[in-house]
Amino acid sequence: MLVLLLLSMPVAFAMGIVGIVGFALIRSWQGAVFVLHSELYDVFSSYNFTVIPLFIFMGQIAFHTGISRRLFAAAYHWAGALRGGMAMATVGACAAFGAVCGSGPATAATMSAVALPEMARYRYDKALSTGVVAAAGSLGMLIPPSVVFMVYGILTEQSVGKLFMAGVLPGLLCAFVFCAIIYVQCLLRPELAPPAPKSAWRDKFVSLGGCVEMLILFVLVVGGIYRGWFTPNEGAAIGAAGAIALTLVRRECTWGMIFKAAQESLVTSCMVLFIVACAMMFSRFLAVSTIPMRLAEGLTALTLPRYVTLALILAFYLVAGCFVDSLALILLTVPILYKPIIGMGFDPIWFGVVIVLVTQMGVITPPVGINVYVVGGMDRSTPLQAIFRGAMPFLLGIAFTLLLLTLFPAIVTFLPNTLNP
Numbered sequence: 001m002l003v004l005l006l007l008s009m010p011v012a013f014a015m016g017i018v019g020i021v022g023f024a025l026i027r028s029w030q031g032a033v034f035v036l037h038s039e040l041y042d043v044f045s046s047y048n049f050t051v052i053p054l055f056i057f058m059g060q061i062a063f064h065t066g067i068s069r070r071l072f073a074a075a076y077h078w079a080g081a082l083r084g085g086m087a088m089a090t091v092g093a094c095a096a097f098g099a100v101c102g103s104g105p106a107t108a109a110t111m112s113a114v115a116l117p118e119m120a121r122y123r124y125d126k127a128l129s130t131g132v133v134a135a136a137g138s139l140g141m142l143i144p145p146s147v148v149f150m151v152y153g154i155l156t157e158q159s160v161g162k163l164f165m166a167g168v169l170p171g172l173l174c175a176f177v178f179c180a181i182i183y184v185q186c187l188l189r190p191e192l193a194p195p196a197p198k199s200a201w202r203d204k205f206v207s208l209g210g211c212v213e214m215l216i217l218f219v220l221v222v223g224g225i226y227r228g229w230f231t232p233n234e235g236a237a238i239g240a241a242g243a244i245a246l247t248l249v250r251r252e253c254t255w256g257m258i259f260k261a262a263q264e265s266l267v268t269s270c271m272v273l274f275i276v277a278c279a280m281m282f283s284r285f286l287a288v289s290t291i292p293m294r295l296a297e298g299l300t301a302l303t304l305p306r307y308v309t310l311a312l313i314l315a316f317y318l319v320a321g322c323f324v325d326s327l328a329l330i331l332l333t334v335p336i337l338y339k340p341i342i343g344m345g346f347d348p349i350w351f352g353v354v355i356v357l358v359t360q361m362g363v364i365t366p367p368v369g370i371n372v373y374v375v376g377g378m379d380r381s382t383p384l385q386a387i388f389r390g391a392m393p394f395l396l397g398i399a400f401t402l403l404l405l406t407l408f409p410a411i412v413t414f415l416p417n418t419l420n421p
Contacts, residue, residue, distance in 0.1 A: 001282075011328040012271075016278035022285035035284050043277040047233065048154055053269035054236030055145045058217070060261035061243035062100040063110055065252050070210025071096045072114045077199040077207040084186035084193040086122060087129065088179045090115040091136040095175040096211065098140030099218045100243070104326070104363050108137025108371040112378035125192040126382045128185065131364075131390020134371040135397075136178055138360045141326065143171035144222055145236070148327055148359070151276060152352045155283075155334050159349075160232040161225040162416035166349050168222070169411050170357065170401065177397040185393060213246045226419055272327070279331035286335055306344040307406075313337060314358050314402075321362020326370075329359055350405070350412045357402050364391040 004014035016036075024032035043049060075089035075096075082088060090111060098107050112133050119129040141148050144164035153160035186193045199207075221239040224230050230238065247253035302309060320329055334355070341351050363371040365388075372387045405411055 012275040012278040015275075015282040015328075015332065019278065019281035019283070019285040023281070023288060026285070026288045035281055039280045039284070040277050043273055043280060049273060049276070051145075051150050051160060051233045051236045052147060052272055053265055054233070054240045055147070055150070056268050056272075057261060057265040058145075058221075058236065058239040058243045059100055059106060060265045061240065061247065061258075062097070062213075062217070063106070064257045064261050065213075065243075065247045065250070067097065067100065067210075067213055069114050070207075071214060072111070072118070074207040074210045076118065076196070077204045082183075083190070083195060084128075084182040086115070086119050086124060086196055087132045087182045087186075087193060090119070090129075090132050091139075091175050091178045091182070094133070094136035095139045095143055095171065096214050098143040098171070099145075099222075100214055100239075104138045104141040104360070105370050105374050107140035108134055108374045109378060111137060112375050116375075116379050122196050123194055125390075127386040127390035128182075128192050129390070130375050130379055130382050130387040131392070131394065132178075132182065134364050134369075134375045134387055134391045135394035136175070137371045137374070138363045138398075139171055139175055139178075141356055141360050141363070142167050142174060142353075144168060145232075145239070146356065147272060148330060148356050149352065150232075151272070151327060152330055152334060152355070154276070155279075155331070156338055156348060156352070158352065159416075159419075161235075162349050162419055163352055164222060164232065165226055165415040165419055166353050166412045167356070168415055170353055170405060173404065173411065174357070174398065174401045177401055178394055181393050181397050213250075216246065217242055226415070228419070275328060275331060279328075279335075282332070283335040291336065306346070309344065310341070310346065310406075313341070314354070317355065317358040318361055321359050322365045322369075326356075326359035326362050329362065330355060347409065347413060349416050350409050353412045354402065354405060357398060357405070361395055361398050364388075364394065 001014050001018040004017065005011065009017075020032045020036055023035055072089060072093040075092040076086060079085040079089045079092065093115065094107050094111050097110060098104075112130075115133055116129055120126075140146070144167050146164070146167060149163040149167060150160055152158070153163050182193075217239055220242050221235045224238065225232055225235045244253065244258070247257070304312075317329065317333070320333070338348070338351075342348055363369060366372075369388065369391075372384060372391060375387055376382065376384045
């Protein structure tokens with residue numbers, strides 16, 4: 001599989017080919033063909049997977065109706081005059097937009113178009129401004145509704161609703177840590193971010209009107225799941241319908257916009273679901289090869305303390321995330337490592353959040369760094385090296401957040417434990 005990946009074969013095909021051929025060599029070609037068509041059919045016809053295209057569609061509607069621009073404007077009015085305030089506003093807008101988008105690269109692309117021109121207008125350092133967008137865009141992976149959480153929940157048969165709840169506090173904590181890093185950077189080097197003019201209190205309160213749609217969608221979807229009013233699948237449908245209803249209220253809904261949002265959602269959803277289907281084929285091969293069971297036995301037989309073993313696993317994820325896309329990495333490794341981790345006594349919901357947080361580092365580290373490439377594609381005047389350099393301080397922020405979650409796991413488990421069954 002590594003050879004195929006090095007030959008630039010798409011991750012889905014690499015997993016699918018290795019999974020089917022491996023299964024055939026261990027069992028039979030007839031069984032491998034059955035796995036091929038059954039996994040494709042099961043994934044694309046599964047009711048559980050409808051949560052993915054519906055949440056993606058909700059995010060596309062939010063993007064095409066300008067919610068991201070209004071969120072940034074509100075954050076700018078309230079934080080723009082602080083030292084590094086526009087960069088902090090970008091972090092806040094990314095966190096808020098991630099709550100209706102669910103995708104890190106999509107959040108980075110959207111906020112690049114919105115925030116980078118504004119920071120350039122106030123002569124912000126290019127490395128800082130692009131690095132902030134790339135790093136803060138990764139918050140879309142952690143703050144619900146997250147596509148990565150959906151896939152992890154389906155793979156491990158954990159509650160997607162509980163995973164959504166588990167990501168709320170860590171996501172807000174990570175955003176706060178990012179803002180602290182920006183403040184310290186600008187305190188040490190004031191030339192990085194000249195202060196923007198102060199906004200009048202009237203403008204500040206008026207700008208909050210631009211956050212109403214996001215708050216309505218977030219409270220409706222996440223609050224409804226939290227209260228047990230509906231399942232994550234039903235919440236996704238309600239969120240998508242709610243997004244369309246809000247565009248009708250604002251008189252911004254057109255057939256062209258609906259068609260474009262549906263088209264982009266279809267393309268993204270098919271890509272994600274095809275990767276999931278091929279990962280399932282690879283998981284079938286792993287199951288018949290007994291590799292996960294042998295690894296579980298080996299890890300549990302180690303005399304190392306469980307936190308040392310966890311640290312080694314997280315170090316592996318950090319290195320692997322530099323070369324493999326975060327979603328693909330989770331699909332490749334969770335079927336192998338999930339049982340050993342649970343066997344060591346770690347909470348599966350907590351482990352899901354930790355894994356997402358570690359793979360979040362991978363979207364801003366070379367050579368893959370998908371968010372960096374997204375920002376670089378949106379701002380071709382800034383070299384990729386400068387964007388990577390600007391994003392590096394935020395790796396420390398993610399690592400610090402990870403340390404806090406390890407020391408205080410209740411940050412993750414508090415909200416899921418209060419979730420209605």
